[in-house]
Amino acid sequence: MSDKTNLIKNIFFGIGVFVIFIMIKSIGFDVICQNLKQTGWWFIAIIGLWVFVYLFNAISLFIIIRDGSEAAKGVSFLRTLKLIISGYAINYTTPVGLLGGEPYRILELKPVLGTKKATSSILLYAMMHFVSHLILWMMAVPMVALTVASLSLGIEIVLWCVLAGSILLIAWAIRVYKTGLIKRAVAIGKRIPFVKKRVSALADEKKDQIEELDHLISNLYNNRRSSFYYSLGFEVVSRLIGCMEIYIMLYSVGADVTVLQSIIIVAYASLFANLLFFSPMQLGTREGGYVLALRMLSMPIGLGVYIGLCARMRELFWIVVGVAIMKYKSLK
Numbered sequence: 001m002s003d004k005t006n007l008i009k010n011i012f013f014g015i016g017v018f019v020i021f022i023m024i025k026s027i028g029f030d031v032i033c034q035n036l037k038q039t040g041w042w043f044i045a046i047i048g049l050w051v052f053v054y055l056f057n058a059i060s061l062f063i064i065i066r067d068g069s070e071a072a073k074g075v076s077f078l079r080t081l082k083l084i085i086s087g088y089a090i091n092y093t094t095p096v097g098l099l100g101g102e103p104y105r106i107l108e109l110k111p112v113l114g115t116k117k118a119t120s121s122i123l124l125y126a127m128m129h130f131v132s133h134l135i136l137w138m139m140a141v142p143m144v145a146l147t148v149a150s151l152s153l154g155i156e157i158v159l160w161c162v163l164a165g166s167i168l169l170i171a172w173a174i175r176v177y178k179t180g181l182i183k184r185a186v187a188i189g190k191r192i193p194f195v196k197k198r199v200s201a202l203a204d205e206k207k208d209q210i211e212e213l214d215h216l217i218s219n220l221y222n223n224r225r226s227s228f229y230y231s232l233g234f235e236v237v238s239r240l241i242g243c244m245e246i247y248i249m250l251y252s253v254g255a256d257v258t259v260l261q262s263i264i265i266v267a268y269a270s271l272f273a274n275l276l277f278f279s280p281m282q283l284g285t286r287e288g289g290y291v292l293a294l295r296m297l298s299m300p301i302g303l304g305v306y307i308g309l310c311a312r313m314r315e316l317f318w319i320v321v322g323v324a325i326m327k328y329k330s331l332k
Helices: 003-027 029-039 042-065 077-093 101-113 115-147 153-179 182-189 196-205 207-223 225-252 259-275 285-296 303-326
Strands: none
Touching (some): 042 077, 042 115, 042 303, 115 207, 115 225, 153 207, 182 207, 225 259, 225 303, 285 303
């Protein structure tokens, strides 16, 4: 592995360690202890639940990588699981919340799969993650209609916008799956002032590589359709499993909550957080989503603070695990 690659990986590791200390300081050790005492043994269930979330995420990525090629056989499921946990640990800590872990995953896969295959596999998984978000938001709309007795006009407008927007974005994503992503990104770059000349020159210089990358991306949907649906299915299931942590959190403090309500809370908290994706560690954005969802469900909005703290503590635990295994090279 090159010195440059090692340097970049060490930078990611350093960021992770730094953020762990920042999170502990911002939450407060006393608050962490108090929250653990309030949640009790249920916190172990919350942590354990995410073992299954990450397992299903890893299966989704593993299906994408294992295309039958000799190079793909060099990536074990255990290594894929390591990339998932460490990648999401980086995502939790970077300013642009959903982008930090992808370069790290590409760097890890590059020595085995090569640059193009590693890049296309991670881009495809990022798309699966994105589309599973949209499916969750679409599912939440009829759930709100079934759960909430009366909706205000403003909430109804928001729900219709979420449903319509999700459908349009899924349709766009299917087109990307069919034809590739890089050419579309380059076409957009050519219209952006100050960078369009540089993008055009780079597109001409790397034309063959761009064609190859788009072919690798579109190959999953066009030629491995069953693998595509399995990968997406596992990613969606992982999201539904993750929603159960809200149910456990609220049940542990005696709140009256249903599984459907838990899914709604997660869906609209994640929607709110993704609309403000530039917030480091999604600070404040997701908590605001919890409060809005609880208010819509006529539940005590004070529970939003408790949910937010529990979620931060669960993230802190898995960030520590993810950062630790970044240095553990035996997971291959």
